[in-house]
Amino acid sequence: MPRQVDQAERREVMSEAVWRVVSERGLERLTLRAVAAAAGCTTGMVTHYFRDKKALLTHARSVMHRRMADRIDALPAHGTARDMLHSVAEQALPLDAERRLETVVWAHFQLSTRIDPDLLHQHTVSHAFWVRRLTGLVRDALPGPEPQDLEWRVQILVACLDGLAINAVTDPGAYPPELQRQVLATQLDLILQPSEGTRAS
Incomplete structure (x- = not known):
């Protein structure tokens, strides 16, 4: 039986790809095609989860803030x-x-x-x-x-x-x-x- 796709995980992978593209090329060169290449998938796969560059960018930013918040919440209270x-x-x-x-x-x-x-x-x-x-x-x-x-x-x-x-x-x-x-x-x-x-x- 094929493994069920974890949509949240797939979105997170694409968000990480956004970070790499922005870090290496700058925001002005962020495209759906560049994100697809960095994520190792097709442009069609990216557009399946995100309707456009704006949606992709917004989600990537929210994931970044959530990860920082998660790190803080995991800090030991001593x-x-x-x-x-x-x-x-x-x-x-x-x-x-x-x-x-x-x-x-x-x-x-x-x-x-x-x-x-x-x-x-x-x-x-x-x-x-x-x-x-x-x-x-x-x-x-x-x-x-x-x-x-x-x-x-x-x-x-x-x-x-x-x-x-x-x-x-x-x-x-x-x-x-x-x-x-x-x-x-x-x-x-x-x-x-x-x-x-x-x-x-």
Whole structure:
């Protein structure tokens, strides 16, 4: 009896093919034919699951965000609140081959949102979820009562992670994994300082 095709698995394979094409050739050269070649299937097979390039791109982006969320959910819950914040924030840095690929593709997707309202909406939703997750972790890791500038501190962390990730894939020799971790640790020291009103005199 022939093996039943797992449609979710087939879609995921095609999404991974999208990432490879975008990473190697850029978003402007992403075509259904190129994705089919990278996935080892026919163009007709791709169009069977995705009606057009837009649908393929949207699904590939959602899979990328889901995988990152799955990695975070699988992190062991031990150590201090700061340790957990550090571990979660690291998932946004290109510290290994999987995350380097994700960062390159994410950068291409970011640029595409400027001219595509649907992709912009998808980005806005996923980014808001990421900010909420970090906000909770920063709140837990801060000493004393919640500061009035909590939102500002999280914005600084997000900007640091985004800029560090882009620089690390653009010039990996200048931003090796150990340096990325050191920069993150330094940034956490800065944003987790107690507010002036809560510091001991």
